[in-house]
Amino acid sequence: MPEHYEVIIRSIIAFSLLLIGSRILGKQTISQMTIFDFIASISMGAIAANLAFNTSVKIHHIILAYSIFVIISLFTAFISMKSRKARKFFAGDPTIVIQNGMILESNMRKMRYTLDYLNQQLREKDVFNMEEVLYAIIETNGTLTVLKKSPYRYATRQDLMLHETSQEKLPIELIMDGEMVSQNLEQNNISQDWLEMQLNKRKVNVSEVMYAVMAANGNLYIDKYKDNITSPIDKE
Template sequence: MPDYIEVALRSIISFSVLLIGAKILGKQTISKMTMFDFVAAITLGAIAANLAFNTTIKLHLTVIALIIYVAIIFLTEYISLKSRRGRRFLAGDPTVVIQNGKILEENMGKMRYTLDYLNQQLREKDVFNIEEVLFAILETNGTLTVLKKPQFRNVIRQDLKITVMPEKKMPIELIMDREIIKENLEQNGLTTSWLELELRKRNLTKYDVVYAVLAANGKMYVDTFKDYIHSPIDKE
């Protein structure tokens, strides 16, 4: 068998084995990545490492393997984009692990998802009592999405019928490390003289400022090099 055909077959087989292994290990192992991302990152990293230092493998064979993997990843991403069934196979489906305050042990078992990890991720969502949870869903990248029961959700202004001023702009960075970001000023119809006037109102110049940003509500936040904090926390 020619070397290039052997390399092509080995690349496809190893990719398939890693994908199957990732599915067996479950979502907890690959938190923050989908199964496909996990496999792609490992394989590309391994091939690149071998390309860099493994002199026992011929250079052109490693390059062929790398090209094949890139082609496989591109093809699978295209399939995921065009086919819902293909996307479900490659990335998996979200899994409900809590429903109406009840833990679904069977679903957790299928995902190799432990109670300790569930409790950890609930605490990260400020949930310390499972009875507060209406639904908890383990996403395809290993993160946990939590919907609390209505009586435990935070009250928002809409609930209280409080009028809210509309915000149509993103916060605008004005100064960073004493440097005025002129592009941001120009793009938003602001001038340097306006900014300098705002700083003078605070008895400041740009040389005093670490960071200044104009919030969506029109208020300007300014952080200076002198914090005037006599006993800072966690001082090193």
């Protein structure tokens, strides 16, 4: 087999392995990761890359190595679910870097966390004055969680002693890409006849609709393929 054909086939296999591995391991692999998740993901990516272009290594050896990493990741995830000590070992502990408006320098040094980066993370949380912070904690996935002092927190309905309103529902997607989303219609007891009647009122067919969604307040939003906008503000 010509070498370039082999690279093409191996690349397809490598992509398939990454896709299958990600599906098996779940959404954790693409969300904010812990140190262990990061190591596992990088290692599996490197193995898949070698499968794609390193023709000197046998395919079944790389697939075996990749499978071992997936199994190890699943095993550690299972252990972490069962044991708090295991979770602490694999993910570590959150670290407090600000307490009652005061920076904990020793914890900052242990984390090798600079003041510049801390200020950047605080600004992303809409905090420009450290004196407003009661606690700032670096989570195990590297993100910064901030709890402001009570005078600087946003008021809630409970704080204002307002009556609780009924729980709002999520928007329901009814049409996508010119086709009705039958599953959403069935789950929410919405008939196709009702939806077609609403479309007829607007003199539009299902095939002309790019997107239709029922908002939490019951209003129906419809976006057609033809927007009839002659001069768009920003055209790519």
